[in-house]
Amino acid sequence: MGIKENDNFxxxxxxxxxxxxxxxxxxxxxxxxxLGAARxxxxxxxxxxxxGGREDVPAHRVVxxxxxxxxxxxxxGTNLMQQLLESEGVEVIDNQIIDFKKLxxxxxxxx
DNA sequence: ATTCTGACGTGGG
DNA sequence: CCCCACGCCAGAA
Numbered sequence: 001m002g003i004k005e006n007d008n009f010x011x012x013x014x015x016x017x018x019x020x021x022x023x024x025x026x027x028x029x030x031x032x033x034x035l036g037a038a039r040x041x042x043x044x045x046x047x048x049x050x051x052g053g054r055e056d057v058p059a060h061r062v063v064x065x066x067x068x069x070x071x072x073x074x075x076x077g078t079n080l081m082q083q084l085l086e087s088e089g090v091e092v093i094d095n096q097i098i099d100f101k102k103l104x105x106x107x108x109x110x111x
Numbered sequence: 112a113t114t115c116t117g118a119c120g121t122g123g124g
Numbered sequence: 125c126c127c128c129a130c131g132c133c134a135g136a137a
Contacts, residue, residue, distance in 0.1 A: 039119095045119065046117075072118085
């Protein structure tokens, strides 16, 4: 890309998202906190928006703090995000991840 | 430069 | 438990 080197912020977000284990999920705030920018949880979501369909970035494993699939609307289909999660064994009902607390993966603690 | 919006989070009621 | 208001930061019009 251009004169500017890779956007470390986005790249770092992608790195963390890539590390999310199969069948586990995390939140935007947790990632932001892990990066030292706890107040930039929104930017994490923005980074996902900019990721643009990278398969090495499982954005479907990132939800908000409540465990709700707030970003499902940004995926191709209507419930592609939910299908991806369910294909990993994550139960989702009405955009809400079941046992979210149990499936939650904290990059700070577990990494 | 100003304003609004957004895949968020926290706190108070 | 739910609902509301505020804070935060980056990008688009």
